[in-house]
Amino acid sequence: MNMFRKTILGIALGSAIAVPAWAGPAAEDVPTAMDAFAAAFNSADGAGVAKLYSEDAALLPPDAKRIDGRAAIQTFWQGAIDGGLSNIAFKSVEIEENGNHAYEVGGFSLDAPGEGGATTTVNGKYIVVWKKNGDGTWQLHRDIWNAGAAK
Amino acid sequence: MNMFRKTILGIALGSAIAVPAWAGPAAEDVPTAMDAFAAAFNSADGAGVAKLYSEDAALLPPDAKRIDGRAAIQTFWQGAIDGGLSNIAFKSVEIEENGNHAYEVGGFSLDAPGEGGATTTVNGKYIVVWKKNGDGTWQLHRDIWNAGAAK
Secondary structure (H helix, E strand, O other): OHHHHHHHHHHHHHHHHHOOOOOOOHHHHHHHHHHHHHHHHHOOOHHHHHOOEEEEEEEEOOOOOOEEOHHHHHHHHHHHHHOOOEEEEEEEEEEEEEOOEEEEEEEEEEEEEOHHHOEEEEEEEEEEEEEEOOOOOEEEEEEEEEEOOOO | OHHHHHHHHHHHHHHHHHOOOOOOOHHHHHHHHHHHHHHHHHOOOHHHHHOOEEEEEEEEOOOOOOEEOHHHHHHHHHHHHHOOOEEEEEEEEEEEEEOOEEEEEEEEEEEEEOHHHOEEEEEEEEEEEEEEOOOOOEEEEEEEEEEOOOO
8 A cells, every 4th residue: 555655656756757847738827937937026036037938939018119039038027127116916817728839818917116206007908829838838929919908 | 605605604603602702711811801901990980880799799999898700890990990099001921821810919009099189000910719700701709909019
């Protein structure tokens, strides 16, 4: 019985090592990844945000031109953080998976420096195209957002 | 020979009826559909624009809340046209197909009424999630855009 338990434990641990924590369905893993995005952003960790994107990811920020590649994405997000954006939060509204891609529609809120030192809360919505990595993890691949309520 | 020709013609016509003109790869059909979008928009035909969307499509317009369903999408685009937007043009930058979905990243330009009766040209970028219909045609399913250059 003891040996049997150890074997079960061994198998369980083996699986845990072989399969990354996020290598599941997009519907489960995408919200987890977005929580990691928010945690990194709110810790002023632009590199932590950027590593959630695919190497060849692209951002399409409002009122700016397209940004390509993980290094440029890190610079963009670190700049946003250093510029005073904080307290970001995401809420996935829809996630639909198809092969190695999934699309997510969601909403976000964040605090931005307002006039006269005040803080203003900005609400917006986004579409992220997620791509399944070779190891089964989902990464942000295309990311576009604008202002306005997600639903 | 005459009969043979007629049979060939019959088959050709039969195929033309069974398979819509757009039932091909997204990379070929999406630009054609976006050309049809521009043609309908520039003819002030909101219904013609709306029929390119799936029945359960959604728009995520900047500075506005999400819009759901083809009827509401027709109202939105007809309102934009009646409000003076004109001369829209699209350029697909990327189209990637996965199962019954494809994502497209593109750029657009349009003319909008400016101050003092002048016309101003607006440039923007978008992501459209396309969905393959039961008959094989591709329809706009999720549509989000913002201002700024597409690349």
